[in-house]
Amino acid sequence: MTGLLALLSHWRRHPVQLAMLLLGLSLATALWSGVQAINAEARASYDRAANALGQDRLDRLVRRDGAPIPIATYAELRRAGWQASPVIEGTYSGLRLIGIDPVTLPEQGRPVDVGNLGDVIGTDTVFAAEGTAVPDGLTLQPADLPTGIAVTDIAVAQRLLGGAGISHLVLDPDAARPALPDTLVVQTAQNGTDIARLTDSFHLNLTAFGLLAFAVGLFIVHSAIGLAFEQRRAVFRTLRALGLSARALTGVLLAELLALAIIGGLAGTAMGYGVAAALLPDVAATLRGLYGAEVAGTLAFRPGWWAAGMGIAVAGTLVAAGQSLWRVWTMPLLAPAQPRAWARASARSLRWQAGLGVALMMATVILGLGGTGLFAGFAMLASLLMGAALLLPVLLTAFTAFAQGRAAGVLPQWFWADTRQQLPGLSLALMALLLALAANVGVGTMVASFRLTFTGWLDQRLASELYLTAQDEAQAARIVMWLAPRTDAVLPIWQADTPLLGQRAEVYGVADHPTYRDNWPMIDALPGVWDAVAAGQGVLANEQLYRRAGLRLGDTVTLPGGALPIVGVYSDYGNPNPQVLISTDQLVARFPDVPRLRYGLRVTPDKAAKLAADLRATFDLPVDAVVDNASIKALSLRIFERTFAVTAALNVLTLGVAGLAMFASLLTLSGMRLPQLAPVWAMGLTRRQLAGLEFARTLLLAALTMLAALPLGLGLAWVLLAVVNVAAFGWRLPMHVFPGDWLHLAGLSLLAAAMAAVIPVRRLARMAPTDLLRVFAHER
Amino acid sequence: MLLTLRSVTKTYPTSEGPLKVLDGVDLTLEPGQTLALTGESGSGKSTLLHLAAGLDTADAGSVAVAGQDVAQASDAVRARLRRGTVGLVFQQFNLIPSLDVAANLSFQARLAGRHNPAWTQELADALGLSALLTRYPEQLSGGQQQRVAIGRTLAPKPRLVLADEPTGNLDEATGDAVLALMLRLVAQTGAGLLMVTHSPRLADKLDARVHLTAGRIA
Numbered sequence: 001m002t003g004l005l006a007l008l009s010h011w012r013r014h015p016v017q018l019a020m021l022l023l024g025l026s027l028a029t030a031l032w033s034g035v036q037a038i039n040a041e042a043r044a045s046y047d048r049a050a051n052a053l054g055q056d057r058l059d060r061l062v063r064r065d066g067a068p069i070p071i072a073t074y075a076e077l078r079r080a081g082w083q084a085s086p087v088i089e090g091t092y093s094g095l096r097l098i099g100i101d102p103v104t105l106p107e108q109g110r111p112v113d114v115g116n117l118g119d120v121i122g123t124d125t126v127f128a129a130e131g132t133a134v135p136d137g138l139t140l141q142p143a144d145l146p147t148g149i150a151v152t153d154i155a156v157a158q159r160l161l162g163g164a165g166i167s168h169l170v171l172d173p174d175a176a177r178p179a180l181p182d183t184l185v186v187q188t189a190q191n192g193t194d195i196a197r198l199t200d201s202f203h204l205n206l207t208a209f210g211l212l213a214f215a216v217g218l219f220i221v222h223s224a225i226g227l228a229f230e231q232r233r234a235v236f237r238t239l240r241a242l243g244l245s246a247r248a249l250t251g252v253l254l255a256e257l258l259a260l261a262i263i264g265g266l267a268g269t270a271m272g273y274g275v276a277a278a279l280l281p282d283v284a285a286t287l288r289g290l291y292g293a294e295v296a297g298t299l300a301f302r303p304g305w306w307a308a309g310m311g312i313a314v315a316g317t318l319v320a321a322g323q324s325l326w327r328v329w330t331m332p333l334l335a336p337a338q339p340r341a342w343a344r345a346s347a348r349s350l351r352w353q354a355g356l357g358v359a360l361m362m363a364t365v366i367l368g369l370g371g372t373g374l375f376a377g378f379a380m381l382a383s384l385l386m387g388a389a390l391l392l393p394v395l396l397t398a399f400t401a402f403a404q405g406r407a408a409g410v411l412p413q414w415f416w417a418d419t420r421q422q423l424p425g426l427s428l429a430l431m432a433l434l435l436a437l438a439a440n441v442g443v444g445t446m447v448a449s450f451r452l453t454f455t456g457w458l459d460q461r462l463a464s465e466l467y468l469t470a471q472d473e474a475q476a477a478r479i480v481m482w483l484a485p486r487t488d489a490v491l492p493i494w495q496a497d498t499p500l501l502g503q504r505a506e507v508y509g510v511a512d513h514p515t516y517r518d519n520w521p522m523i524d525a526l527p528g529v530w531d532a533v534a535a536g537q538g539v540l541a542n543e544q545l546y547r548r549a550g551l552r553l554g555d556t557v558t559l560p561g562g563a564l565p566i567v568g569v570y571s572d573y574g575n576p577n578p579q580v581l582i583s584t585d586q587l588v589a590r591f592p593d594v595p596r597l598r599y600g601l602r603v604t605p606d607k608a609a610k611l612a613a614d615l616r617a618t619f620d621l622p623v624d625a626v627v628d629n630a631s632i633k634a635l636s637l638r639i640f641e642r643t644f645a646v647t648a649a650l651n652v653l654t655l656g657v658a659g660l661a662m663f664a665s666l667l668t669l670s671g672m673r674l675p676q677l678a679p680v681w682a683m684g685l686t687r688r689q690l691a692g693l694e695f696a697r698t699l700l701l702a703a704l705t706m707l708a709a710l711p712l713g714l715g716l717a718w719v720l721l722a723v724v725n726v727a728a729f730g731w732r733l734p735m736h737v738f739p740g741d742w743l744h745l746a747g748l749s750l751l752a753a754a755m756a757a758v759i760p761v762r763r764l765a766r767m768a769p770t771d772l773l774r775v776f777a778h779e780r
Numbered sequence: 781m782l783l784t785l786r787s788v789t790k791t792y793p794t795s796e797g798p799l800k801v802l803d804g805v806d807l808t809l810e811p812g813q814t815l816a817l818t819g820e821s822g823s824g825k826s827t828l829l830h831l832a833a834g835l836d837t838a839d840a841g842s843v844a845v846a847g848q849d850v851a852q853a854s855d856a857v858r859a860r861l862r863r864g865t866v867g868l869v870f871q872q873f874n875l876i877p878s879l880d881v882a883a884n885l886s887f888q889a890r891l892a893g894r895h896n897p898a899w900t901q902e903l904a905d906a907l908g909l910s911a912l913l914t915r916y917p918e919q920l921s922g923g924q925q926q927r928v929a930i931g932r933t934l935a936p937k938p939r940l941v942l943a944d945e946p947t948g949n950l951d952e953a954t955g956d957a958v959l960a961l962m963l964r965l966v967a968q969t970g971a972g973l974l975m976v977t978h979s980p981r982l983a984d985k986l987d988a989r990v991h992l993t994a995g996r997i998a
Binding site for chain 1 (some may be wrong): 792863
């Protein structure tokens with residue numbers, strides 16, 4: 001206990017150091033556990049959705065014209081042997097009300113957590129998430145359901161929805177399927193695993209960012225602990241000399257670290273909860289926009305997540321302190337008491353670092369040449385980032401040595417030599433800054449490349465001025481006749497679904513028209529591609545299908561009615577599904593039941609608005625039945641921007657943590673710099689001059705780190721665009737560079753460095769001569 | 781007169797109230813003269829030396845170096861004085877760890893714009909450092925480090941050399957040798973020397989001695 005008190009007194013005398021340690025630890029934990037909280041909440045939402053909407057996993061019967069199914073038709077189907085269960089859906093008091101028949105609903109489609117519906121048949125009980133406001137007269141039965149969804153007995157739903165007809169019939173997957181009336185069509189079930197797989201890659205991205213931020217935060221912890229241990233070497237030696245064993249000393253230090261980890265972990269998980277709560281609405285919007293996955297926008301407190309946050313805080317502290325603890329454990333009793341230069345890397349350890357860095361870079365290249373899939377992509381990212389971080393101090397050491405050799409004056413020579421000497425103490429902070437800047441360059445390049453490509457692609461894909469969706473085929477036919485003299489072209493956009501290479505694929509029919517020939521975003525094609533499609537002798541495949549199935553031009557894909565060769569590949573961003581294009585004639589021939597409701601309308605752009613208004617007025621169409629391409633583009637871009645809002649926020653947070661790491665290092669180093677600076681001051685430099693040089697040094701190192709971060713960030717962007725995106729989404733994006741963004745980031749990094757340096761530098765500029773003179777005092 | 785202190789007082793704030801370290805000190809030093817400043821610990825020897833070097837300012841009185849009053853001079857003026865007129869030797873050597881011996885030796889001379897390679901080489905030879913020029917301070921013994929510090933101080937040929945216990949960290953034999961070297965080289969440059977020491981034996985090797993007791997010249 002006495003030993004512990006002696007050691008703890010260090011923190012009382014160095015409160016800023018203690019604050020930095022706790023801040024680094026809590027920030028690292030916060031960013032990590034915040035991301036984990038978001039992931040946990042999203043996954044819980046998927047589970048709830050899977051439970052509530054289990055019926056979505058089953059095939060269903062719907063009317064060809066989309067209208068409700070009459071009770072009589074349902075009865076006929078049952079008599080004909082169809083094992084089908086009716087579902088009524090509608091909106092009631094702002095809730096998505098789902099009415100199911102618990103008696104006939106197949107087991108596989110039952111909302112498992114809703115309880116025993118048989119007990120509430122005919123009652124006014126609705127199942128919904130706890131706290132859902134239900135209208136008067138209804139009884140809420142809390143259930144693990146997504147927000148905004150209520151499940152009830154079909155009779156109750158029908159009454160509440162004003163006698164609505166059956167929306168669809170859910171089919172028993174194991175039952176036979178007799179002949180179907182012409183008015184009905186089987187709609188293939190959505191595959192829930194698609195959403196899970198797609199969102200998994202999104203969550204993996206978030207986790208990677210969380211890990212990066214955690215690693216950057218740990219740099220602060222490592223440097224603060226390393227400094228505290230170095231400063232207490234004399235105390236360690238004294239305690240050992242007074243009879244404390246190495247085991248007891250290490251144990252006491254371990255207890256101290258655990259106590260700090262618990263404090264930092266508690267603060268970190270609390271901050272993480274705040275981070276997650278702030279980011280979750282954007283994440284929810286992203287998942288809804290990009291994948292159609294519903295995630296609640298509010299955060300629930302989960303004990304498991306809290307425990308994991310505490311665990312990672314303790315584990316992180318032990319990892320960050322491992323080296324220091326090992327040094328104490330192995331410290332000879334007669335070790336020099338004078339603190340060595342903190343974290344001074346010897347030439348030998350720098351060589352080790354260089355060797356490991358080069359090995360990791362080689363691993364990156366090998367993975368790039370031979371690896372495939374998401375795991376290889378993330379392994380490449382990890383080895384690239386860690387390798388570069390390890391090589392940074394080596395490169396900076398070499399650069400400063402070179403600069404010193406080329407420097408003309410005595411001060412520049414001293415400046416470079418002194419900078420080189422500071423590198424070991426600053427290298428962790430600079431590595432953190434490098435990672436944060438590279439992540440910013442890499443992710444920024446990826447997002448900006450994506451945005452540029454996506455915008456161009458939207459312009460190509462949305463070539464028609466207006467897009468029309470008719471309510472039924474009869475109305476569609478009337479509208480097409482009406483449009484004929486008023487438009488340059490009316491282009492069918494008809495779509496059917498079919499299984500293709502083990503996945504559910506979309507099959508679109510396109511007309512032979514310059515709109516497609518001139519604008520369609522082709523990646524690769526055989527000569528005469530459009531002629532082949534028009535003649536029914538080929539299909540176009542989207543990039544997702546092409547890459548995932550490893551297809552080549554000329555390979556065939558099997559569709560109902562026979563196989564067709566792939567004659568072209570086009571980009572299809574944002575679509576998780578495989579897709580093929582065939583001629584409209586082929587589509588109708590192969591899918592006779594295809595709904596013929598959507599059309600693209602070509603018209604002189606300045607006439608588009610009037611035509612849309614006339615269409616709505618003439619055929620009494622709802623507003624969203626006629627949409628102009630600008631609105632669709634704006635909507636798509638809005639979804640896009642929200643998709644990357646979370647990434648941008650994490651980018652800024654990581655850069656902030658790196659800035660803090662730099663501040664922590666500069667602040668702690670400033671106290672140790674006096675013996676190096678005081679002699680130069682004594683020989684004729686003013687404190688202001690020295691402070692100016694210190695400031696310049698910090699800015700220079702930040703600028704050099706930014707320079708190193710540029711190629712690293714571009715490498716990161718390449719891996720994201722060419723490897724991770726292809727594995728996760730199935731599309732490969734062209735990489736564009738944005739030097740303007742780099743300048744902006746360089747400005748930000750210099751600002752962060754300047755802010756980190758301003759307090760230590762100001763302190764030096766205003767330091768009393770007495771403090772500098774202590775360096776020369778005999779008692780020192 | 782090379783160095784003149786008149787009625788100099790200096791007080792430091794402490795947790796137990798103000799502590800008067802120098803209390804009306806008068807002292808002079810002629811060019812070429814070597815003067816030992818002795819006294820007990822805490823008597824104000826180092827403070828006096830720091831004021832003479834322009835490292836700190838006096839509360840009252842005047843400090844003139846080569847005719848220039850530096851007692852209340854600005855930071856920049858005092859820095860210029862240290863760069864061009866004064867040479868300092870410390871007990872702790874205070875070499876620049878990031879520079880090798882050659883760069884340390886020539887550092888102050890180059891800073892003052894008075895670097896003379898021939899003279900620096902002569903100093904290195906005289907101080908026995910010629911074989912150590914590419915080494916770094918951490919690779920030298922205490923005696924070697926102090927010889928580098930003396931060489932660095934004398935390289936710009938300062939008019940006033942101020943030495944604070946220059947042999948305090950060395951054993952007696954090494955200390956004697958280093959001091960002898962310093963005195964010989966100071967004499968060679970014609971500089972004045974004010975040296976703080978605890979040792980009456982070393983003080984006897986200089987031209988004169990003053991004793992400081994409780995902030996006053998005895």
